[in-house]
Amino acid sequence: MSNPVSETKPTNFIRNIIDADLAEHKHTAIQTRFPPEPNGYLHIGHAKSICLNFGLALDYQGQCNLRFDDTNPAKEDMEFVNSIMEDVKWLGFQWQGEPRYSSGYFQQFHDYAVELIQKGLAYVCFLNAEETRAYRGSLTEAGKDSPYRDTSVEENLALFAKMKAGGFKEGECVLRAKIDMSSSFMCMRDPALYRIRFEHHHQTGDAWCIYPMYDFAHCISDAIEGITHSLCTLEFQDNRRLYDWVLDNLNDFNKPDRPHQYEFSRLNLAYTVMSKRKLHQLVADKLVTGWNDPRMPTISGMRRRGYTPAALRDFAERIGISKVDSMTEMSILEAAIRDDLNVVAPRTMGVIDPIKLIIENHPGTLETLEAPVHPQNEAMGKRPIHFGRELYIDAADFEPVAPNGKFQRLAIDKEVRLRNAYIIKAERFETDANGKVTTVFCTYDPDTHGKNPADGRKVKGVIHFVEASTAVAAEFRLYDRLFTVENPGKAEDFESVLNPDSLIIKQGFVEPTLANAQPELAYQFEREGYFCRDNVESGLVFNKTVGLRDTWSQ
Incomplete structure (x- = not known):
């Protein structure tokens, strides 16, 4: 069975897998998903994943879900939910049906956890965090069985029910899978499946005080939704063993056409950080003006700076999909922006x-x-x-x-x-x-x-030039690298390598036709570069989008 997509699109290992699955009738249709956790704003690395998942669904005439993996209410917020939906739509994609939430499957997750307990494959463990680390062992030493590992099925069912009813304190116990404490994969050494959190959830309110761990909820969500190819980045490569273990041990999903996980390299962009934790820190410490600061690698920041959806989609195509981690030069992103704006941006001075x-x-x-x-x-x-x-x-x-x-x-x-x-x-x-x-x-x-x-x-x-009597005063915000080193994530203190000149503000003048310039619409300021009017400030403020030539490789 030949696939016309393979003949028109650059191939990669994921497309090869999909082509083979369709040819062998393992699947008759392709179903993907984009599954962000709503605990921050999306960044350019997420844009790569969005373009991959939605792009594959479009190319193979399949469907792509937007699913919020909202299993940790302590870090989640509706602000992030709304921003994620806006970013996906701005990039030019539309998800299948209504947005989905892992929280919509909480009862099913609970019932599947009970099934694992009944099969003797899960138990309630009362080791504290320090004891759990000690029992887990190391990369060179096998772990030790928890003293609670052999608790009877009946008692584990009762303990899990008590967890659900709020009968234990936060951190007092967790539900763990019973797998192999001597496994060479740390994630298989009896990982936690459920923990206690007395937190209000943005979707389910106070209905639950136990919440599934990401690795347990993610694979089951994929299976419930009929996802055929579950695509994630390489840091989840070892976790594929747990993904498979959970689905293989649940009666509803131990089938040939169940979802399978495939990993690709994440985007590492020079002179910035992609860690959501570090981006949170930049915002919390007020080192940037917010998640949508134009120096941030967030989609909302890039949008505010004048980057276009077409350019970000083109960038995703240029860097491609592989299984090799590497550092992507900022010049590649800027070239994609520049090539798009060169064609569409009006000229002005x-x-x-x-x-x-x-x-x-x-x-x-x-x-x-x-x-x-x-x-x-x-x-x-x-x-x-x-x-x-x-x-x-x-x-x-x-x-x-x-x-x-x-x-x-x-x-x-x-x-x-x-x-x-x-x-x-x-x-x-x-x-x-x-x-x-x-x-x-x-x-x-x-x-x-x-x-x-x-x-x-x-x-x-x-x-x-601009003529003086008709010129309109404007503020110009000139942006440079956010950090002074190529890989700030490796710095002992990444805040110490922030670029003090990442933003320079100038006061100047523009042609009078720009007095009512549309926010986010990029113009080529002749001989200066591409600029767009800021979408937050009420005054006439222009953010520099990109220069007329590459300055990042110097």
């Missing part, structure tokens, strides 16, 4: 670090010129730009004396063209008390506007 430019031979009347909205897409039309006697240019575009022969910006007695306007020549300049240039005085040639000026004169340098 903004002066980030302004100094005044006065054209002394200009008559003083305000002119309205035209410039393309996009130089390669005439269908996007023209935009008006104003020109007059007083303009703003960027401070970096003027040097009193050109530093070398390759300098193509403005200097005394040197000519440049103003973008979409005239050729000017710098004559003199003024500085403030600190020696900083504040004003440059120029002359202009009124016959040099347009692509084919009358005298045919050409100059190499081109700089951008």
Whole structure:
């Protein structure tokens, strides 16, 4: 049985497995799921998983569920639930049916735990946390059986019922699987299946005081939903043994077509952290402004910065799926963003670090010129730009004396063209008390506007500007790496390697057409890079999305 998907999509080991399963009639349809825990905002690593799970379902004409693995109410919140749903939809995907919750299966989890107790495969253990660690052994030494391991089935059933009824304190006991304390896989040394938590749950309220462990609930949720291919990252590779053990020992799921787990490498992005715990810490310690800070690797942060769904989907395609852990360079992500925005972003001009430019031979009347909205897409039309006697240019575009022969910006007695306007020549300049240039005085040639000026004169340098009387004041937020080292997660104190210059704020000016710029819509500020209006601030604030060229590999 050939599959047309394999002929049109780059293959990987997961697609090969799916193709083989369909060819062998192990499955007749593909059912995947995206199963986030609602204890934080999604980040770019989750975007990779979203694109994989939803993408496979689309490509194979299957379905993908959105399921919240909400088994730890102490760390979960509806804020995270809502943000996750918004992020998935923003990326361009739609889940099958209503969102699902592991908490919707709590009664079934309980009943399956009872089944394991009845089979002599689970027991209530009263070892405390320290004792449990000691009994578990180490990578080189086998563990020891808990003294509660041989409690009778009848007594274990009664103890588990007492746990459910709230008869024990938090931490007093847990329900453990009875597997193998000498296993070479630590996760198989009688892992906990249930623990006691007197916490209000965002879905079930106070109906339960015992909650299943993630590894127990996850595989059963997959089986209940008919998931065919349960995809997770490599850190869960050993846990596949427990996934299989649980399903193999429950009557409802010990079947050939039950779910199987497959692992792929997680995304490790240079100069940032992907640990949800560390991201929580950055927010809690107020080292960033929140989960949606544009320096964060969260989807909401990237959205606020002007990244597009299409670019993130393209990035996921570029890095691909493998079983090898590696560090992904930020330049790959930025290239995907840049390639998308280069095609779709309107052009405009903004002066980030302004100094005044006065054209002394200009008559003083305000002119309205035209410039393309996009130089390669005439269908996007023209935009008006104003020109007059007083303009703003960027401070970096003027040097009193050109530093070398390759300098193509403005200097005394040197000519440049103003973008979409005239050729000017710098004559003199003024500085403030600190020696900083504040004003440059120029002359202009009124016959040099347009692509084919009358005298045919050409100059190499081109700089951008905004006309002073119509310019709109704006704030620019320039972002750099959040950390100063490539792999901050390995630092003894990751907060100590935060980049103090990860955000630089400038006050400048933009064209008047941007006074009502749409939030999240990226523009190319000519010669400066791509920017979008902030989606949180009420004022005119522009976040830098990405530069016009790669600066991350330097």
